[in-house]
Amino acid sequence: xxxxxxxxxxxxxxxxxxxxxxxxxxxxxxxxxxxxxxxxxxxxxxxxxxxxxxxxxxxxxxxxxxxxxxxxxxxxxxxxxxxxxxxxxxxxxxxxxxxxxxxxxxxxxxxxxxxxxxxxxxxxxxxxxxxxxxxxxxxxxxxxxxxxxxxxxxxxxxxxxxxxxxxxxxxxxxxxxxxxxxxxxxxxxxxxxxxxxxxxxxxxxxxxxxxxxxxxxxxxxxxxxxxxxxxxxxxxxxxxxxxxxxxxxxxxxxxxxxxxxxxxxxxxxxxxxxxxxxxxxxxx
Amino acid sequence: xxxxxxxxxxxxxxxxxxxxxxxxxxxxxxxxxxxxxxxxxxxxxxxxxxxxxxxxxxxxxxxxxxxxxxxxxxxxxxxxxxxxxxxxxxxxxxxxxxxxxxxxxxxxxxxxxxxxxxxxxxxxxxxxxxxxxxxxxxxxxxxxxxxxxxxxxxxxxxxxxxxxxxxxxxxxxxxxxxxxxxxxxxxxxxxxxxxxxxxxxxxxxxxxxxxxxxxxxxxxxxxxxxxxxxxxxxxxxxxxxxxxxxxxxxxxxxxxxxxxxxxxxxxxxxxxxxxxxxxxxxxxx
Numbered sequence: 342x343x344x345x346x347x348x349x350x351x352x353x354x355x356x357x358x359x360x361x362x363x364x365x366x367x368x369x370x371x372x373x374x375x376x377x378x379x380x381x382x383x384x385x386x387x388x389x390x391x392x393x394x395x396x397x398x399x400x401x402x403x404x405x406x407x408x409x410x411x412x413x414x415x416x417x418x419x420x421x422x423x424x425x426x427x428x429x430x431x432x433x434x435x436x437x438x439x440x441x442x443x444x445x446x447x448x449x450x451x452x453x454x455x456x457x458x459x460x461x462x463x464x465x466x467x468x469x470x471x472x473x474x475x476x477x478x479x480x481x482x483x484x485x486x487x488x489x490x491x492x493x494x495x496x497x498x499x500x501x502x503x504x505x506x507x508x509x510x511x512x513x514x515x516x517x518x519x520x521x522x523x524x525x526x527x528x529x530x531x532x533x534x535x536x537x538x539x540x541x542x543x544x545x546x547x548x549x550x551x552x553x554x555x556x557x558x559x560x561x562x563x564x565x566x567x568x569x570x571x572x573x574x575x576x577x578x579x580x581x582x583x584x585x586x587x588x589x590x591x592x593x594x595x596x597x598x599x600x601x602x603x604x605x606x607x608x609x610x611x612x613x614x615x616x617x618x619x620x621x622x623x624x625x
Numbered sequence: 626x627x628x629x630x631x632x633x634x635x636x637x638x639x640x641x642x643x644x645x646x647x648x649x650x651x652x653x654x655x656x657x658x659x660x661x662x663x664x665x666x667x668x669x670x671x672x673x674x675x676x677x678x679x680x681x682x683x684x685x686x687x688x689x690x691x692x693x694x695x696x697x698x699x700x701x702x703x704x705x706x707x708x709x710x711x712x713x714x715x716x717x718x719x720x721x722x723x724x725x726x727x728x729x730x731x732x733x734x735x736x737x738x739x740x741x742x743x744x745x746x747x748x749x750x751x752x753x754x755x756x757x758x759x760x761x762x763x764x765x766x767x768x769x770x771x772x773x774x775x776x777x778x779x780x781x782x783x784x785x786x787x788x789x790x791x792x793x794x795x796x797x798x799x800x801x802x803x804x805x806x807x808x809x810x811x812x813x814x815x816x817x818x819x820x821x822x823x824x825x826x827x828x829x830x831x832x833x834x835x836x837x838x839x840x841x842x843x844x845x846x847x848x849x850x851x852x853x854x855x856x857x858x859x860x861x862x863x864x865x866x867x868x869x870x871x872x873x874x875x876x877x878x879x880x881x882x883x884x885x886x887x888x889x890x891x892x893x894x895x896x897x898x899x900x901x902x903x904x905x906x907x908x909x910x
Contacts, residue, residue, distance in 0.1 A: 413813075413817055414816075414817070415813050415816060415817070432816075433813075433816040433817045433819065434817070434819060435817070435818060435819050437817065438817070439813070439814075439817045441810055441813065441814070443810055445808075445810035445811060445813065445814050447811055447814075447829065447832070447833070448908040448909060448910045449832045449833075449835075449906075449908040450832075458818070458828065459814075459818050462818035462819060462820050462824075463818070492908070492909075493910075494908075494909040494910065512818070
């Protein structure tokens with residue numbers, strides 16, 4: 342139905358109409374091996390168009406975070422290459438903003454200082470007032486202006502994650518990498534921030550690659566969903582993990598969390614992903 | 626909370642008063658003169674010749690609280706006098722000791738913190754230097770004294786060296802540990818922001834490791850203050866340690882006790898100071 346084999350051209354052609362630059366990010370035959378002969382995942386290839394939102398979903402240990410870290414330049418793949426905008430990714434860069442799983446705010450700095458640290462790293466030549474205006478703009482964007490001079494320990498989990506998102510957006514990266522950013526939040530907070538994130542992403546036309554465990558989150562946010570399977574051993578033959586399926590989200594792009602489950606095709610899509618996770622993701 | 630503080634203060638005062646009371650009673654009974662009435666003049670004269678004068682209370686024993694108080698008052702009312710090498714005011718002696726500790730400690734900071742940074746950042750250096758640190762760390766600082774005196778040939782500088790060598794290890798070990806255990810997340814943030822190595826060292830690693838580093842500095846300062854007294858007893862000349870030794874040679878227990886009290890109070894002050902600094906750099910995650 343909405344499925345396709347990875348790296349097949351069909352969905353790409355459809356996407357090209359919707360988004361600007363095709364194949365803005367290109368991942369070619371990525372693999373990671375810790376134990377010789379048993380790569381965690383292998384032959385992972387996919388592309389992202391500019392302005393596209395991709396979610397990757399899979400069980401723990403399938404290598405999602407490793408893929409994200411390789412995209413961020415924080416980890417080295419054992420095989421394969423990543424190209425962004427035609428250039429190979431070899432290390433961390435300001436062009437790819439990362440929102441970390443555990444927010445990763447520096448606890449000795451206030452919200453303002455945390456974001457200013459990123460802004461000053463991006464534009465070292467900016468004078469202090471300009472940095473400050475920029476910081477305040479992005480703090481306001483995530484609705485944290487009243488808490489701008491507080492330290493992270495005085496913020497709730499949701500607020501901390503918002504600061505992490507504001508920090509990633511504040512450096513105006515070419516693409517955003519989100520490592521399960523809402524994993525530690527309660528359902529209510531999670532919903533609010535998902536809406537906020539979607540609003541900001543749509544507004545800024547940001548290209549996003551996001552890891553999630555939450556099927557509804559993926560359906561709400563993603564234009565395409567990558568389903569990843571774990572590596573498995575069957576009768577002595579080891580099959581590495583990888584992208585088992587790429588699901589194109591058929592729902593209209595202007596959707597909201599509240600109305601999501603009323604949309605045609607929502608349940609079919611959801612069932613398809615859940616079935617995958619339950620039966621196929623972890624081959625026995 | 627308020628009441629707990631009040632009650633603990635009350636209890637502390639009570640303990641102090643009890644100790645003073647015991648001291649007073651213990652020293653008061655020693656000076657009671659033996660009855661001399663039933664002795665013949667010959668016996669009295671004999672007793673005097675043997676140094677057991679029954680009519681005179683013995684002095685120079687363990688001081689009474691009153692004598693102690695007078696000594697304390699005497700020292701504190703004139704702390705800056707200088708009557709030659711063997712007779713200086715307590716403030717001058719303390720200044721000498723604190724100066725040596727400060728100098729040795731600062732030198733140790735200058736070596737231990739950069740080196741600890743390097744060790745914490747580089748697993749290679751860590752492994753290479755670990756055996757040396759493990760062997761050198763448990764050596765009593767005073768064991769270095771003969772070697773220091775022989776090579777440096779200056780007693781005062783040797784004292785500073787001993788302070789240096791005893792302060793270096795806790796700071797070195799703590800700095801290395803603090804730097805090595807900076808959270809991966811923060812380093813990743815710095816990496817994705819393409820922060821320069823120097824900026825990363827000062828704006829990410831240093832603040833992240835600061836509480837651990839300051840703990841090391843606090844331990845070092847405690848050890849340095851312990852060691853300076855012993856070092857000055859050996860080296861002589863000036864300082865609170867020398868004062869203690871000199872007053873022991875003068876058999877002036879009140880002065881010795883006064884010095885002990887001062888050493889304790891100054892040590893507490895130094896610890897409080899570093900406690901404050903530690904609190905200032907500590908963050909809550």
